[in-house]
Amino acid sequence: MQPRNMSMSGVVDLAAVKAAGEAKQKAEQARAEAARGGGDAGAAGAARLIFDVDEAGFEQEVLQRSAEVPVVIDFWAEWCEPCKQLSPLLDRLAGEYAGRFVLAKIDVEANQLLFQQFGVQSIPAVFAVVAGQALPLFQGSAPEAQIRQVLDQLVQVAEQRFGIVGAPIDPAAAGAEAAGAQGAEAPEQPAGPYDSALGAAHQALDEGDLGGAVQAYKNVLSDDPGNEEAKAGLAQAELLRRVQDLDPQQVRKTAAESPADAAAQIAAADLDLVGGHVEDAFGRLIDTVKRTAGDDREAARLRLLELFEVIGADDPRVTAARMTLSRALF
DSSP states (O other): OOOBOOOOTTGGGGSOHHHHHHHHHHHHHHHHHHHTTOOHHHHHHHHOSEEEOOTTTHIIIIIIGGGTSOEEEEEEOTTOHHHHHHHHHHHHHHHHHTTSSEEEEEETTTOHHHHHHTTOOSSSEEEEEETTEEEEEEESOOOHHHHHHHHHHHHHHHHHHHOOOOOOOOHHHHHHHHHHHHHHHOOOOOOSTTHHHHHHHHHHHHTTOHHHHHHHHHHHHHHOTTOHHHHHHHHHHHHHHHHTTOOHHHHHHHHHHOTTOHHHHHHHHHHHHHTTOHHHHHHHHHHHHHHOOHHHHHHHHHHHHHHHHHHOTTSHHHHHHHHHHHHHHO
């Protein structure tokens, strides 16, 4: 998906002058407490550059910490292929920036409330929180050079607007933490004779060239029809291409008003899945299969099978949905 919001221009308008002044005071107080050895939150912030966050820990780990250091948030999910490319890059950059920002990772499957509160429409999505204020950075994959530019602007805005400069740490220690995070989360590398072709397909997907990605995955499958990685990649690229020009509000309005409209339900299911609502997408299409017949029923069934490919056959949600679909069909 094409990256959006890749500029920090205008971001300072999100904060009132009074809020900025209060944030500067908080940042100065936090640094003073840390210097006296009394800043527990500051010590925790210095100790970890990269960490997982859930709804219960969000206030302390993100909101409170954002008074001392910019907090970049990586919204991801296990089934999201572009996330598997972007997350290791963000880990590495967190190490290179050595404390000028910290990286919070939020699994959207386990933290739907945070996902909704930030208004995330699809993943990967990257936000920042500075002095308690949420700033959208970009959505979808993006080239490293653009991400670095956004992070540089974020660091500059945090310092100039809010007086927040982070807590620089030893670069060697930062690099070691980032390397450890990448080692735990790095995706498996493709094996076999199609490495190069799959690499080209993944790159096209990461760069937002959805047409190129679709064709590249099809090229692999034409020679190796059983290649599971190419099947999953093709399903995801086709899904992203289908939703990129949709108006989410209008699609959901039409689907709500016309429950028997198979095309409307299919489009809404695509948006559900891109938004991380996997079970909602599956349930919507199964319900459509139940209430329709003929070509409409077959279209809903086939789209459901395509979405199964995006998530993966081993996922328990796919297994459960297959059983429910079988009961609906027979």
